[in-house]
Amino acid sequence: MNPINHLSGIFLLFVLLTSCVPKEEKPSQPNVLFICVDDLRTELGCYGNKHIKSPNLDKLAGSGFLFTRHYVTVPTCGASRHSLLTGQLPVSKAYLKNGITSQVIAGQPEKEVPETFIHHLKRNGYYTVGIGKISHHPDGYVYGYMEPRSEQLELPHSWDEMLLDDKKWGSGHNAFFGYADGSNRNTLNKEVYPYEMADVPDEGYPDGLTANLAIEKLKELKGKNQPFFLGLGFFKPHLPFTAPKKYWDLYNRDEIPLAPFAGIPENSSKASLHGSGEFNQYKLGEEKASLDGPVSDAYARKVRHGYFACVSYIDAQIGKVLDELERQGLAENTIVVVWGDHGWHLGDHLVWGKHTVFDRALHSAFFMRVPGMENGKQINKVVSTADIYPTLIDLCNTPVQHHLDGESLKPLFQNPEDNNWRNTAYSYWNNGFSVRTPEYRLMRYYRKEAPEFELYNHNTDGNETVNIAAEQPEVMKTLLPVLEMGNTVAEYGK
Template sequence: MNFFKLILYLFLLQTFSVIGQTKKPPNVLFLFVDDLRPDLGCYGNEIIKSPNIDQLASEGSVFLKHYVQVPTCGASRYSILTGQLPSAKGELSNQAIRELISGQPEQAKPETFIHQLRRKGYYTVGMGKIGHYIDGLYGYNESSEGAKRELPYSWDEKVFNAGKWGNGWNAFFGYADGSNRQSRNKQVKPYEKGDVGDEGYPDGLTANLAVEKLGELAKKEQPFFLGVGFFKPHLPFTSPKKYWDLYDESDIETTKSPNIPENINVASLHNNGELNQYLLGEEKPTLDNPASEEYAQKLRRAYYAAVSYTDAQVGKILNELKKQGLAENTIVILWGDHGWQLGDHREWGKHTIFEKAVRSPLIIKAPNLPDQTPRVDKIVSSIDIYPTLMELCDLEMPYKTAGRSMVRLLDKNRNKDWQQNAYSYYKDGISVRVPRYRYTKYFRTDKPRIELYDHKNDPYENDNVAEEHPQIVKKLDKILEMGNTGLYEK
């Protein structure tokens, strides 16, 4: 074989070798964060310290107007995992996954998008709070002995390090000394500044477990899905002292909507039962007796500290992803399961369908899209994440949902046509967010049943102007009814 033939042979060998190679599907790292509202640097909060999440945002796409379907943990997670709008009252409950998915024989239809990825060859690992339960199917004060697994067909591995708290629920409501809200009969404060390191609270253990697991997953040939569920900033607002020290209470602004909105019925709100069950709280704010400014600042500082603590744990995982050489082929999604009203409308909690309760962060970094849109200002929903993930992984949706793939919004070079409406459901009501308005209808006897908020003139939803704009109400009512999936009589 002469020299030229040898060169040609080597060239053809290399060419066919490259053609024959199949690119490994992208991995997925999904970070589920409990009760995280969009109080982050990348969303414009100049006080809060969230450098790691902000860095992720700078590398991917920040969805500025992302809305969950249900403002409570279990039901919101049921909706995102199935990609479906709620169509029955049971789908609005924290028990939705327990009652409607888990404990069933495996069906042709996958139980979640994680199950679908597993069927398509992904090795799936979950830790922390992904659905509503951590160790299995049991309540706050029930024994975990013999508990059935939540989402039994979604996981190759479901792991958790409960540390000194012993089990998942104790860890979820845990304090730095190893006690928890249940064992102390709610004789606890709704916050704690622990003189401990990051591992002194459960999310630090979860971050360490995720780092360890990434080292194992890096050695596998098959693509992986790693779901990591952080507890904080869910109540109690507990975190190590060093994160509290990032904030001065006097610098923290309180809400721009301190009062009950004009022209509504208080049936649209609640009396802060989730916060006030922490019996040693200095105040018990209600709709009639709101928190003092000093106590509101203290609670906000506690919440911000918990966010910064979670941000640090996110940073550890993202750093390990890069260290293991996985970042270039891993889709990263950070999602807050709903918002939280920090004194807005005298509310401390979720469980309403006002803006602050149903808007949450969504950040997606997709390395297979080299030219991502940095800030997406279109209105999107949690149910859009399932079809988006399938498209990013080059997989077909296994069934039709109301969700739509957001890849066209992620990709700078794609058409941005997008129907802008997002539906949320709770308290016998449906709310739809469109670019200028939030329109809400309650299926109840208490009047008024209709609420309209003009976000151009009233971004904090302080004044229901439905009676002043009957034509807008009529138009938006038609859009809202499109989201009435059978929950309420039309």
């Protein structure tokens, strides 16, 4: 036999045999679609609010993991997002300010420790795109409200692309406070209304354009031979409450519920609240909010109507993006996250705004759909925004070596009743901080005004109407050590 033919036959037999053996394929890394929604409290149908129209978000929450007790670390946009992006609790009062990311990250050289979890994913092979408000600045670039856009990225090492369609308004800041005619709060010196109902298509306001950008970008990302992170930051329902007329028309104003408790809690103080300065700076508003008493029922319903319309408007934009994710065949391998950067008092406790350590300002929407896991679960454990960073790097199989203050939520996906979960969330504001447990919220303030402590029982007083700290010494004795474990702000108590 010809030895060459003999060897060829052996080789052919080897190929045939080995081709029959199944190969162990390395699982591909999941894509991430991370949707940030400004000022989105749990005002959604999936949280049991029957008055709100949010079908797309409700559908997503029902097909994923819905967190009923998610609390942000700081009730203001920039600082809350900084905690999200870095996985850290605040360490000084500077970390409670909107400008903290531009102060400590923008303009800095690349370091061994990643600047954000997005930076970490980028280092690990992800193509990263940001559209809209992900960090504090609406378009991701650092500049003042009345200045032209700079070329300094707020997160210089996190993005392959950072996008916003703001041409109608002239800058990201103008678009963020924009009205349908192309005007904005900034250049009009705040001589504007805190709401607007314009008979325009979705693209008449910035968030409709953001959804369109995301749809086009998904088509491009499908063709890339690498996993992607797409951060999508919607402006509404942040003030001003501006949305196309068709979303206002979804509601009968007379049927819109008022805040369940519009007053200062018993045994509390005005010092624990604020005078709604952000809301009141819209100079054409018909009434001014005050801690001396509520606005009229008619005006409260009008403003709440605007907030609800904005939620429905954003719900529709998110629905368009999710539909495109399905059309492109990307949904089965894409983690989808929806996160509200904090809550908002809609007249609750006489406040119109965030900036308190009450539940209304700290409790925000958070849910996610995770490929390859048993979705469709409601998780009632207390979780923090600081837990999102470790969760994503866990799900994306990209571990980090540095310390994070949060914990991966993956054990709760597998067992929502996991008794080993810590079940606490810490939050900071107003010269004080608080801890949320399943039953209580305990606050401590470092200030001249009494009280120093406030305690609310959420089993019996979900609207936080009566401070029971003085009446419950045994509960205080149990919770004070838990509270003090979260005293991370260097100036507190010094």
